[in-house]
Amino acid sequence: MMAGFDQSARQGGAPTLDPIVLQGRDEQVRIEFPLALAPMAGVSDRPFRQLCHAQGAGLVFNEMVSSKPELRDTRKSKLRRIHPDDPEPRAVQLLGNDPADLAAAARQAHADGAQIIDINLGCPAKKVCRKAAGSALMAEPDTVARLLEATVAAVPCPVTLKIRTGPEESQRNAPQIAAIAEQAGIAMLSIHGRTRTQKYNGMAEYDTIRRVVEERGIPVLANGDIDSIDSARRVLETTGAAGLMVGRAAFGRPWLFAQLRAALEGQPVPEDPAPIDVMSFVRAQFENIYSHYGNLMGVRIARKHWGWYSSQLPFEEGMRKQFNRLETIESQRRWLDRREADVQTG
DSSP states (O other), X not given: OOOOBOGGGGGTSOOOBOOEEEEOSSOEEEESSOEEEXXXXXXXXXXXXHHHHHTTOSEEEOOOEEOOXXXXXXXXXXXXXXXXXXXSSEEEEEEOSOHHHHHHHHHHHHHHTOSEEEEEEOOOOHHHHTTTOGGXXXXXXXXXXXXXXXXXXXXXXXXXXXXXXXXXXXXXXXXXXXXXXXXXXXXXXXXXXXXXXXTTOSOOOOHHHHHHHXXXXXXXXXXXXXXXXXXXHHHHHHHOOSEEEEOGGGTXXXXXXXXXXXXXXXXXXXXXXXXXXXXXXXXXXXXXXXXXXXXXXXXXXXXXXXXXXXXXXXXXXXXXXXXXXXXXXXXXXXXXXXXXXXXXXX
């Protein structure tokens, strides 16, 4: 039913990725190239997903959406909902700790056009974990089982799960959670190689991911510190995972997906873009941000992404900060026009 990491890579060949077919209760989804953009609150919005998909990501997850009924129809939640014309396969991540709420939110997401429902057990943020959600739930295997079973039963499409290696270093229980997930009917796992308490500190470890890959019959995406071709190959070789998930390394670097995909397909790897080409990425994404969010939110969100992009550009710190003082879409556009002209003239 599925294919993944090419075992020949362990015998000296270059790692390659094969398509994955995910099976839900009544629906199948095919991921042609299992290189995924991680679901990240405040980052993997529709404009960024579209850009990363265009650059080669074979699967892009939306920002996590709360399953709480009182939050489901807020402006923020509506902006995070999937669109029928989003890149396929359309994947929605849900956050919650109540089986009935998760099931209802999954049905709503599927009705909106989601082809994959993902459940968040990976977020380490305090505001999430203190509500007994996200990666905090990994310390409650019985609760996890109820949540997964309810969600799988609620929708015909595949349900996937994002986890960490465990709640803390002394309790790396990802193998236990993975067994529960497979038993509940979860179609695929994504595993970040850190515990909840590690957050994003230290180095990711991949031995736990490898153990899950060896023990389970469902595909696994490896996540954590994949920021270059060398690291992508190393993670695949170490874990034997069926695919990769990239998160923070893509901030201000959506072209990373094009580079990783080319390398893993045995094609010539594009060079890092020149400054004028980085500006082209900026302009394309920012116009989509303005269209999606409007003036007030669009200006704020563009500032955040400019902070990441600007580190790739030959501007002094003071000039980079000027952008954050601009308060309208038109003033941001005019400022970017000038910076684009600066880059062109050297």
